[in-house]
Amino acid sequence: MNYRRVSAANPSVHIVSAGMLVMVVTVGLFAADVKKEFKYTAKPGSNVTVSNAFGGVDVRTATGRQVTITATIHSDKVEVNSAQLGNRIRAATNFLQQVDSKEGQVDYVVMVPPDCNVVVQNGSGILRLSGVRNDVSLKADEGQVELSDISNSHIHVQTLDAPITLTNVRSQHVEVLSNGGKVQLTKVTGPEVTVKTDSGDITYDGDFAGGGDYSLINHTGNINVNLPATASVDLNARSMQGSVQNDFPFQPQTSASVLPRGVNSNTYVAGTSKGTSSTNFSSVELSSFSGTIRVKKR
Amino acid sequence: MNCADFQRVLPDIIETGGGAEESSHLHSCAICSDLVQDLKYIAEAARMLVPMEDPSPQVWARIESSLQREGFVRPARGTVRMEPFLISGNRRGNFYGWAGLAAMALIAITMLVFNRLHSVPAIDTGTTAQTPDIFSADDKVLLNAIEQKNHSMGEMYRKKLRSVDTYIQDAKHSVKQSPGDDIARQQLMNAYQQKAAVYEMAVSYTTR
DSSP, rough: OOOHHHHOOOTTTHHHHHHHHHHHHHHHHHTTTTTEEEEEETTTTTTEEEEEEESSSEEEEOOSSSSEEEEEOOTTTTTEEEEETTTEEEEEEESSOOOOTTTTTTEEEEEEOOSSSSEEEEEEEEEEESSSOOOEEEEEEEEEEEEEEEEEEEEEEEEEEEEEEEEEEESSSEEEEESSSEEEEEEEESEEEEEEEESSSSSEESOOOOEEEEEEESSSSSSSEOOTTOOOOEEEEEEESEEEEEEEOOEEEEGGGGGGOOOHHHHHHHHHEEEEESSSSSEEEEEEEEOOOOEOOO | OOOHHHHTTTTHHHHOOOOOOOOOOOOOOHHHHHHHHHHHHHHHHHTTTSSOOOOOHHHHHHHHHHHHTTSOOOOOOOOOOOOSSSOOOSSHHHHHHHHHHHHHHHHHHHHHHHHHHHHHOOOSSSHHHHHHOOOOHHHHHHHHHHHHHOOHHHHHHHHHHHHHHHHHHHHHHHHHTTTOOOHHHHHHHHHHHHHHHHHHHHHHHHHH
């Protein structure tokens, strides 16, 4: 008896064979995905550091004192190492051989107590962090950075070419340094908020609350500010070679006495909007080299 | 322990002095020994960057003459003392001035460390020949190291360096036109900070 005769006699052999083939292929595809989980007990103020090259890093808060780091590895050419040393917890992706971005991809989900400090260094992929109540330092080459629902912390974000989104952040100190990506701030407040980009647009949507110093600076990108009518700000906007468009009801303060030495007053006034809204509260400085600055009333 | 292992734990060694294994490697390897010496020297020098008081008038005079040579300011007439563009008399100006010097020092320090870690011969990437050679020697070392690791990332860093160099040139031009303009100085500081950030990210990328 040979296979051809049996299959000819019984068509279900073909179906079973095809099913087995599909199963083998499916298992082969998913076999490379390996999940590694690391669990540590962290004291308040512990530092949790994740270093990754390709893939996403998602940091969320957990109840209790446990830090859980789950890494999904997509090929056997990479490994994830993790360790705890005192109050420092670290997880890092290591390449075992030359890899491309697909082979080297590792996706992390990190659960931390809200009072832990978080440091993430990522190459490309989406970097999300939410709910943390302590210091945060994030660096990314490409991809995307999203921070939300953060309070009482110092935040430092640095990217090469990744858009950055900060939503509902009430922190002590916010510093964003991006070379190319857009920066979007929504309801971000604090005593000191600084955003600096080269070519990326900066958009601020909020009320600049907290009596802080806010500084948004870029080179060629635009700066867009959407303020509620109730905002209390002392605002100074200037684009050196671009324009300033302001539809917010400021009381103008510009006069020859406030111009810097050596600056032609007409040039300065043309690119400047300086004024006070309501009572002097937060200081807002918007500075672009050649981009357009728009201050809009919400 | 080899040099790569040693350099991977270098920050801890600088901070704590390292263990017996690191110490043994340090004594047997001249390259790593020199590197540690340099880093300790840089750390000491960095502490001295924090200004305790205004430098003496001679320092201003030297900076002024240097700026005149570079063409950033014109020679002062009569007895009027011209302030250097980076450092004005008021407190805010001082901040920008020191921030600028610190940013430039950071670039120099980054490149010193980077050159130690990546003393590789320059490679012809092909791309360089197609584009005008506008990069400094330090930039080229950096770009070569990145392109050896990943060509597309090399292209991205090439683009970013061009962009920040343009920014620096734009901002320098503005400061030259209006030396007393705080915003122009602030833009120049941001431009230098952007370049320092690109260097920092690049070094981080190549050592990852």
